[in-house]
Amino acid sequence: MSQYHFEPATYLESMRADIPVFDDLQEQTAAATEDIEVRDVLELGVGTGMTSRAVLERHPRARLVGIDESEAMLAAAELEGDLRVARLEDPLPAGPFDLVVSCLAVHHLDGDGKRDLFHRIAEVLRPGGHFILADVVVPEDDADAVTPTTPGFDRPDRLADQLAWLDDAGFNAETTWRWKDLAVVRAEARR
Numbered sequence: 421m422s423q424y425h426f427e428p429a430t431y432l433e434s435m436r437a438d439i440p441v442f443d444d445l446q447e448q449t450a451a452a453t454e455d456i457e458v459r460d461v462l463e464l465g466v467g468t469g470m471t472s473r474a475v476l477e478r479h480p481r482a483r484l485v486g487i488d489e490s491e492a493m494l495a496a497a498e499l500e501g502d503l504r505v506a507r508l509e510d511p512l513p514a515g516p517f518d519l520v521v522s523c524l525a526v527h528h529l530d531g532d533g534k535r536d537l538f539h540r541i542a543e544v545l546r547p548g549g550h551f552i553l554a555d556v557v558v559p560e561d562d563a564d565a566v567t568p569t570t571p572g573f574d575r576p577d578r579l580a581d582q583l584a585w586l587d588d589a590g591f592n593a594e595t596t597w598r599w600k601d602l603a604v605v606r607a608e609a610r611r
Contacts, residue, residue: 426467426490426493427492428468428490428492428493428495428496429496431467431468431493431496432468432470435524438567438568439567439602441599441602444599445523445524445554445597445599445602445604446470446471446474446523446554447474448554448596448597448604449471449474449475449521449523449552449554449604450471450474450475450477450478451596451597452552452554452596452597452604452606453475453478453479453519453521453550453552454478456479456518456519456550457518458475458479458482458518458519459481459482459483459518460482460483460485460515460516460517460518460519461475461476461479461482461483461484461485461517461518461519461520461521462485462486462487462512462513462515462517462519462520462521462544463475463484463485463486463487463520463521463522464486464487464508464512464520464521464522464525464526464537464541465487465488465508465522465523465524465525465526466486466487466488466493466494466497466499466503467488467493467497467523467524467525468493468496468497469486469496469497469498469499471521471523471554472484472486472497472499472501473499475519475521479519482518482519483501483502484499484500484501484502484503485501485502485503485504485513485517486499486501486502486503486504487503487504487505487506487507487508487510487512487513488503488505488506489505489506489507489508490505491505508525508526508528508529508533508537509529509533509536509537511540512540512541512543512544513544514544515543515544515545515546516544516545516546516549517544517545517546517549518545518546518549518550519549519550519551519552520541520544520545520549520550520551520552521551521552521554522551522552522553522554522555523554523555524554524555524556525555526553526555527555527556527557527569527574527575527576527577528573528574528575529575530575531575531577531581531585533575534577534582534585535585535588535589538551538585538586538588538589538591539589539590541589542589542590542591542609542611545609546609547609547611548608548609549608549609550606550607550608550609551586551591551606551607551609552604552605552606552607553582553586553603553604553605553607554602554603554604554605555576555602555603556569556574556576556601556602557576557577557578557579557582557601557602557603558576558577558578558579558601559600559601560578564600564601565600565601566600566601567600567601567602576601579595579598579603579605582605583595583605586605586607590609590610590611591607591608591609591610592607592608592610593605593606593607593608594606594607
């Protein structure tokens with residue numbers, strides 16, 4: 421993944437400007453975790469911590485481990501937990517985790533990178549653990565491609581492809597929310 425860094429101070433403002441349903445996406449991501457018993461959660465791409473806070477609000481006793489490639493973003497998140505500077509391509513923190521969640525980060529990987537990540541996520545989950553993926557996807561209708569993307573940095577794939585890659589990695593996956601070129605997927609590990 422090429423290096424590209426957001427400014428923590430303006431991140432939320434720019435996300436809300438680019439993605440009119442940004443707050444809905446965060447809410448739907450956290451809502452997808454509601455009936456899961458969560459003691460240990462791993463977030464991939466912590467950013468400013470908005471997703472972590474929404475998930476931890478629903479699971480206040482959960483222990484957070486989070487990664488982001490930007491030290492500045494992790495510092496701005498002001499979260500309690502084990503926060504580490506790491507990229508999605510790096511080895512994941514050792515589990516086992518009940519929940520892995522990622523919002524607006526995985527689309528930076530190409531298809532092979534996503535397939536590899538999904539397998540690595542399955543390896544750090546407890547049996548029956550869940551992965552919640554909220555991200556930009558290539559929509560079926562070109563008119564629904566409304567989220568700004570940067571060539572070479574953003575690499576969204578079709579939702580159907582990602583669901584197939586999740587299945588191949590050992591997940592039963594379902595789409596829980598969809599808006600134009602955004603989707604939330606809830607995937608349960610079969611093992």
